[in-house]
Amino acid sequence: MNHIKRMHIKGLKKFKDIDIEFNEKINILVGENESGKSTILEAINIVLNQQYRSIDKYILKDLMNINSMKDFHKNPQVNNLPSITIEIELELDNQANVDTIYFRGINDKDKGQFEKFGILFECEFDKEFEDELRSEIEDGVIPFEYYKLTWSTFQGSSYNIMKKPLRTISIDNSIADSNSSFNYFNKSLFDNKYSSSDKMKARNSFRNEVDLIFNALNLEGLGNNRQFGINSKKTILDNVLTVYEESISLENKGKGMENLIKTEIALNKSKNKLDVVLLEEPENHLCHSNLLKMLDEIKKNTNEAQLILTTHSNMIASRLDLRNILWIGSDEAISLNKIDQEDAIFFEKADQNGILNLLLSKKVILVEGPTEYMLLPIMYEKIIGKSMEEDFITIISCNGIAYKRYLAIAESAKKKVAVITDNDGKQNVIDSKEEYNKDKVLQRIFTDG
Structure with a gap:
């Protein structure tokens, strides 16, 4: 089964340097508030989906590890400028396949001796401007606008997202902005559901039909050879997509039901369309019975895709097997996979337990x-x-x-x-x-x- 095997994060937000070994199937990220659980999911999106590829470079300040920036200010030199490195090692089926070989190589960053499959993301100062900006840097200025973001495979090739090795979807139930969360979900679902050819046809047809409908209105012109028209840059199908169930959009079904249905859809698609499902706080807005229903869906689909989720729920942590927990501490991810099976089964059956109270x-x-x-x-x-x-x-x-x-x-x-x-x-x-x-x-x- 295609899945994320390991991830190394250096310099991203809370993490100065951390290694995370993932389970093939279920991974339950547990930790105190601000421990970095969400940052781990964000790091996966940065690498696989090239999140932040087109951003205002000044935003990089919010992504940098605060201690790395403090270290730089203590000794402001070009070589001490803060940077971000995220490396994801993959376990891929059909390792002799041409598309798979694209990700195989010896990664110099971890000084490896054996070939692995993976992708490397780097965010660092562009040394081409070193001489030009040396004096400002030595005065303590971090020139984020002169940073470069690069994605490369372990083979050494530039990573093209069109060759994405894992099909992923991310569901964030923790944020209050339902619209942005749902738009991202819709786009990811659409992207993973259809072939590139079908998506291109749908987008072009949508754009052309909007033009035809508007032109058929025959609106009166503005004078001086001016008239209204449709801006093709704004008629983007992905931005208006939504999911309907029985003629009702999921956004209008209530937050709890929306979260449940989004999770069910993602897990059902994992049977032949998805490799990794990222799930942020699935317990949010769910009553006890719906949470049990969601857990049942997750258990039924654990053999279809890798699941990486964050939670503060005792029930989720225990019902999905404590041995799947990754305890996120300060620059350390501790797996509980050595827990005795009898202990794991005990907590799975105990409705009222304080296991996360213990861990948190x-x-x-x-x-x-x-x-x-x-x-x-x-x-x-x-x-x-x-x-x-x-x-x-x-x-x-x-x-x-x-x-x-x-x-x-x-x-x-x-x-x-x-x-x-x-x-x-x-x-x-x-x-x-x-x-x-x-x-x-x-x-x-x-x-x-």
Whole structure:
């Protein structure tokens, strides 16, 4: 199955330098706010779909890593100017195919020794202007208007988007601007659904028919040989496309239903038209039943396309298998694929679980039941003089000895966790917990006795 195998990001927004290994099928990006989950999806679009190819260069300032810019200002030299590098390694079927060979080569950027398939994006200062701008640069000016954006395959050829190796679609349910989100979805769907020949015929026919209809109106002229006409640059079919269901456009079906239907369409198209589906916060605006329906659609189509999604939903993270989670930290992506299968199944079946509360918290205290859950915050504030929230501590009730399963997740994600439990007056229980604590730094079990 064609899919994204690995991505290396250097200098883009939050990421100074990060490597991400993707699963072939489902990838659940989880992290705190501003951790860079959306930036990862954006990076994929930048490389595969040449996003930002035609932009005002000054926008590059918003894409650069802030620490890279600070490093430059500490020592303003041409060689220290901030830059962006995004490298995507691909796993492609039919590796002997002529179109596929176009992406095969040894990528010098990662000092590789073996041939791989992939695309490299670089945004950097154009050294042709080095002598001309040296003095301004050494005065601390970053000349973004003299930056160049290049896309190349691992073979060394310039990347032509018409030879795009993976068919992708992006669905962003996180933004409030429904129109821009839906327009992008419509264009992507149209682009992936039809052949280049069919799309060209449709666009030309649309433009010609608009001209014919307007000319048939025979509007009175403006005088002095002037008259109204249609600007062909504005009669672009892609800009007016929308999707209808039972004569109702999806934009008018309500935000939650719109999100659900867009996801269903994308997943259904993946059976023979799409390789990668990028999905931003699919839980937004969905009631419990529709979220379950969406999860069912995703599960049914996991063998058809690679899915890369971001979420803050406990249900999505657990129902789609915790082993598919990529925990996005500071310049680090931690896979939870080493979690024991039994632990993953436990959380998949547990409707009420706080697994993302665990992953998204700086510090966590696990307790066994509701009594401890209610009393501990009161005791903590009385003894410490501050609330648990002020100390960025989250408390999670595990319903008995399930804390062991939470600890397994915490170990994989390198989370700081304390467990408060009783020992039932049994020495062997005390001994086993002391044994657990011996080689642990971030996780500890506290018990009486």
